[in-house]
Amino acid sequence: MKDSYAALALLARGLAGVDVEVQPLEGNAGTRAVLAGKRLLLPAQDDDSSDGERLRCAMVAHAVAHLGHSQPARPARTLKPMGIAIVSAIEDARVERLLCRDFPGVHGWFAGSLAPAPDPLDLGFAALVSRMDRMLMLPAWQDDNHWVNKARRLFDETVASAGLEDHDAFRTIASILANDLGQMRVRFDPQHYAVPAPYRDDNSYLWDFGEAEAPPDEAIALQQPGARPPAPTDADAANQGDGPLPEGAAELELGRYSYPEWDRKLERLRPGWCTVIEKLPAWQSLLPVREQQTAAGNTTERLAPLALPRARQLDRTHRLRRQWEGDDVDLNAAIEVLVDRRLRLRPDPRLFMRPGKASRPSSVLVLLDLSESANDPVHGGARSLLDVEKQAALLLAGSNARGADRFAIHGFSSNTRAEVYYYRLLEFGRPLEAPSRAVIGAVRGRYSTRIGAALRHAASHLRAEPSGQRAILLVTDGAPSDIDVHDPKYLIEDARMAIAEAREAGVRTACIAVDSAADAYVRRIFGWRNYCIADDARSLPARLARMSARLAAAN
Template identity: 40%
Template sequence: MDPSTLLIEPLATHLGILRTRDNAAYTRLVGALPALAHRLGDNGALADLVALCDETAAAAPGLASDLITHLEYLLATLDVAGLRRWILTGMRLYPDHPARLARYFRLDDPAAAQSMHAEANGSAFGAARIALQYYLAGFGLSDVELKARQQDDLNALPARLAISDGVLLFPEHYLAVEGAGNGDIYRAAAAHALAHLRYSPRHQAVGTRKPMLVAVLSLVEDARVERLMARKYPGIHTLWGPFHVASGAAGDLGVASLTARLARALHDPKYVDPNHWVNKGRELFKACADRLDDAAAFVEVGSILANDLGQMRARFNPQQYRVEPAYRDDNTLLWDFGKEEERTRPEEMLARESVQVEPDDAEVGIAMHVSVIPPDTVRRWHYPEWDYRAEVERDEWVTVIDAPLADSGTTASDAARQRPTARSTALDTTARLLDRSMRLRRQHEGDELDLNAAIECRISQRGRIAPDPRIFQRPGRRRRSHAILLLLDLSESTNDRIGGTYTTVLDVEKRAAAIVAESIDRAHDRIALHGFAS
């Protein structure tokens, strides 16, 4: 018997269950099965997919149709296991919000794009961060901060590395289709960033330069600094090589293809391209190769090549252009675009201090003063968390928001007057108990002899010297100070009343905290009350 026929029964079983649960989802899935089977190319994977749709219909009633509509698109990036993790991510994000989960399944939620790329079989920044930090430190760059650059829009072009003097923003994920499987793409990106930081001029005014000219100048600068870096560290050249895979075999004359092929031609002297523009770029660059330290000489090379592209009527769309290969950066370090940068994501305003201009009412039209925008006092911390259902550890999945306590207007002296004067009898009694672990030696009286003192006393007597009469020992009292941190649950559920009373769980928490706070010795002990709400 063909083993594949054994899959028909579980497939039919899950389809039957799905039909009883959600007939609309069943109808949509049956219609999509031929295309999905062709996409997956494996009966086992198809059976797993149908079972997953059935599970989704059970876990999120009425929403499976939204998911099934976009299955073919999702499976272009994810395998079935990755799709399962993607679905679980949405359910984890919106456990009690069916409408928002529906938007997630319809790919209308920015989180859907982030999760899809996170669960794809690409290279993740979280796993490479520590190694990159050590790698850069080996080159003497130990004071740079490494961060992840998230991609919110589902249909957005792949993110590229962004560089500043103090921060490197790496794409959160590099996918296999971007060359992540060809080598250590994060290390290649870090080495490229290091080349820019060492050799490139920074924040040059774009002025009246056209976008195509800026793109070509950036490409030439990428090649120049990589040559300089490889001249000092020859092994780095082989690190970048596997990612240069562009080819002119298809005869594509678009700007994206031509620039990617020129990048390869400048990197690999053995590469042969059929296009005259690519070969001209290689020859112009070669003519200046003995002046790699002269950045101005290569500006002329880029200007000639950009002008030739214009003469070729090559169409260039800046919104659709991405630097190739994928390990290279977006070249924002090189250029100053002026006020066009106002739309940059907040975390990508790389170490540039924000200011706001405030006109003085008394001197309108005469003078203005600039004041720094007050910093955000809310601190956010990110921690990994183990997802027991997907059986993966998710980087930076938990966010802890450390918000400052609002000023209540109560001073320390007011609080002291409001505190009850009676302390806890139990704690006072404990403080008065003798501590047998502490012995007071050389006492005039006590329960036991101090052997050392008794021996010295006997020696003094034998030597006809007046002995020291303090030959006893007894238990003493040791001052014990305490540092106490009380963590209170302030979640909404603590407002629930206990039994048939009007007392809430939070009331009980506050009373317990008050008892502990009133019981400490203000002269020696410290106490802090913190709260959390999920």
Template identity: 40%
Template sequence: MTAEHKTVRAMHPGETIRSAFPGDLYESWDDVCRRLAGAGYGNVVTDSYLRHSPELARLASPQAAIVLATIVSGLAIRAGRRAAAVAPVAAIVAAKRYNDAASLQEWLRLIEQVGDQAPESAGALLDQTASLTARLDVHALASWIRIGLRSNNGEPERRLRFFTLEDPNARRWLLRESGEVGFLDLEARLKPYLTALWGETPPMRETPANAPEQARRRPGFDGSVVRLPAAYPGFSGSDSEKLYRAAVAHIGAHLKFSHERFPVGGLKPAQIALVSLIEDARVEHLAMRELPGLARLFTPFHAAEPSGTATAPGLFARLARALADPGYDDPDPWVQKGRRAFFEAEADWASQQISRRIGDLLGNDLGQMRVQFDPKNYVVQPPYRDDNLGLWDFGDDDQQQSSEAEQVLSSARIREELDDSRPPDRTETEMGDAGGCVELIEQAQDGVLVARYPEYDYVAAREQPEWTSVKEYAPKAVASGPAARLVEEHADLVARVKALIRSARVSRAERLRRQPEGEFLDMDACIEAMVARRIGEAPDHRLHGRYERRSRDLSVLLLLDISQSTAEKVRGSTRTVLDVERQSAALLARAMAGLGDPFAIAAFCSDKRDDVRYVRIKDFNQTYDDLVDARLDGLESGLSTRIGAAMRHAGADLACERSYRRLLLVVTDGEPSDIDIEDRQYLVEDARKAVHHLNLFGIDTFCVGLDSNADSYLGRIFGQRNAITIAAVERLTDLLPKLYLTLSR
């Protein structure tokens, strides 16, 4: 036995250890201790196991403590000594949370699995044991770990970011598995809520994970972006939604009534906090004058009570309640003075300077009371109120300001992280769950990252938010290509197609009144006819009404697959599949342009989930001309076919069109695939989910498959009635316009 072994055994008297490992289990425990000590893992690993395994045996079972030794050994070999040393400590935490044998056994199995499959992340996962086990039961934890192992394509660095919770997807999946309601669940409802209350439309963001603790726990705004916490732990789903709504309403009140920023100057941290508190109360009272119902939203979250030690945070929370809740009575003279000063100045509430004056006054009194204020740990109360960053002006040089003042407004340090959003002139395209569009645009090396979309994982039966990145690439233009020569080569076909489509009627059904016959009675005409009869006049016999489509009202987006497989030659021809797609698109475009239908053309391919390439050939507001043909001719085949993300992005464009019908027409020559996906069914199910979401938002989808074996997956994705397979690719030029005619009726 090593000296280390003897030392630790001395720390645990024999009888104490034997009580944890009764009978033959003591010898088993002694044996695994000897093996750990002799394996050369180092004293820190052996010491950790020897110190903590008896406690684990008492909390759970001796068998679990002995099994832990094997896991510690495996971690030491694969994940390193640090992870192995942390494992016994984490096991005790898990045993206190998962107090049944089956749950702890599953936890041990999960740690062993991560050590085998993602050894670089084992230590990070063990470090998170306290927070994870507090929020997740063992089944939810298993699901979260499985997502982390599956979701990062075997890339150790990205897996590590997931298990350290630096990856936003890790935090979002954690929210979903824990059953908590978070910002992402409510984002689509909070934006229109703010607009409905105050007419404000600032972009909203989830607070970054690397923000200071105070900023992660409270909302904030900085004049251009509204930040909201990822979640409010400890609040139920219904209370969380009310809390988010209260936060949005409160920030909206600041945007409407806080017109200037207060200069920080030489103010002390306590004065900054108090001026902010008074300003919060001022804008809320002004807001409640216009919208009295907001009182029912704000007041329930003021929970401070007039008891306990008079600390600065406690007094601030009590003052906040005293200014918000008329029924609250607080005996503290300082709170009473603040309440009296605030309401005596009601006539001056329109001016922000009242907040500065009252805040300075109360701050001086607080200093004379010798009440200590710790700016490092101060968190605004109640929880819906913001961190007050948007209220203060640090001047031209932030470094000249007091470091303590910056601690009160610590979220100022995360402005850089938030400013990676769109340029100011870019507006958001929202489709809720259908689009999943994220407000992010940044320069990429070869394209422009315009949006991130969710992707559906059919194994976990959940969408992974912001999982795919769509980058828009500038189209190339090539003169005198196949599309440009279409009229010369197929003049008869162009004329025939125009004649076929000209008769199509696609529109909102208009109600025609005062008709001699029809589908319903025109009540106004009937009443006028009865009045005419009563006064002895001849009634008008046109008493009916009917519905008729009298004008075209259809928007179409043609989405072309330009993956590598489109470079193959069409059987018995010198043309490629892409050549056929070009000419078919040009023919259809000429027909639609002649009829005046709004339409757009785009192409796509992909290089893993981080580079879904989208090429705009023609936008809805662009006229059809020779440049469009040149762009079609400039398309090049390459890469893979991640169709779900491309359809979501195309659907976001279609969602902005105000037509009676909106149609996404997809032309593809192969099954969805990408080099980072081995499971063939994965992208098929994601595309199916994308089609379902688009349909929910009134966007019809139809697919033309240029693959004789496509029936199996196209029917699954689009539905049997919304997909057609063309075995002879060269027929696409003739069939695509006819298909359009059928769909547009």
């Protein structure tokens, strides 16, 4: 065996141009190779066949690729465990491409040592990463999974635009892919995950997990069987947004409603396609009441209330008398003209009456996007976009506290067409008191954004409102999406159809998009004049107030 490791060390020197110490991995530390500096430790291999020899050569070649092209010991504390695993997998594929460019013969070692193709029905994290590894290694390989195909497309586009040497560009696409897996609610267990490809090392070479310095052998023992990111804390779990609610925070289901959905390819509505589950929010139990009131109430107290203009319309029950012109004669003014003429005085020529304008009641429903992406921080600060949304909605509700307009705040998120969650955070006609502030202040984002079904359900609530101006104002941070839809135009066209249905029912709709790239899709959904884009989320409160006033005052 010593001769075998010596031969592998010579192979490493030939590929890397530097001395690499190749040694056996002592004991049962794990099944993956470990690269520590220029020291490569390989797990025990009893297979002396050609396949076993190829696997050992692939292990050495992969380690050499990292030594030549990767930046070691990057800080891992800024990434979640799933993000670390995806960034590592993309980095593995990148450095292997670079090594194959310099030494084309090593491609056969890598391709022949990949993990067996997983079951196409297995949508677990390890299976998806294994399928991605195969797609990036074998150009002719085909896969029917949307996420796997997106990984190949982004990888190839980055190679064409930035080149294989740009580490940061590949880090960016890894972040996109990790975010997609989060939106798809793919579960990741960092304590039991192992890199799927058997020839790849545990990726401990790439990361600095901030652990106390330890002898190399002890550090190796801590990092097997795979790259072992720090376990998520309770706070991290609370911020994940897709896990179960804590005990005592069970949500009360109020009802289930079926709605159609527009299929743009079939050009027809699919009846009963989506299920909206209306729930009574239980987020107030996630925080002490005093903390909720501090978070939700103090924000609006620091901001001056806004005076919102109110809609006015002609009202024939309210008559304006003594007018210069009008559609009727003011009899009282006519009698005074006759009296003035008898007295030989100059009469007042204002003899007419016309209808006056009375305040028109309006009902405005602010619909908040409560998807997982709303938890992202604003401009790298401590506050999330959802915090800004809540602040803006509370400010608007407080400004309308003594007005005649009816105002409501609802929210939604979706987990496929079968589970579109809808929350009535503040009802029409209900005052903005401490309990309502607490509910809104403690709300958190989860799941995805199926806008069409939520708009249809919101419009159904507005149909029960008194006659007058009725409007929905949607606040969102991105295009409609859900994990069971891979056509990016599908949900956009469905939302557009939902807007048309609401318009026919006498409900106006408008949107504020906190997304600098929203112009194309939001214009397609809402039309030219019924949206605005908040490039800076901090401007959302003022924009929300102006748009709400515009809807309430519309003719």
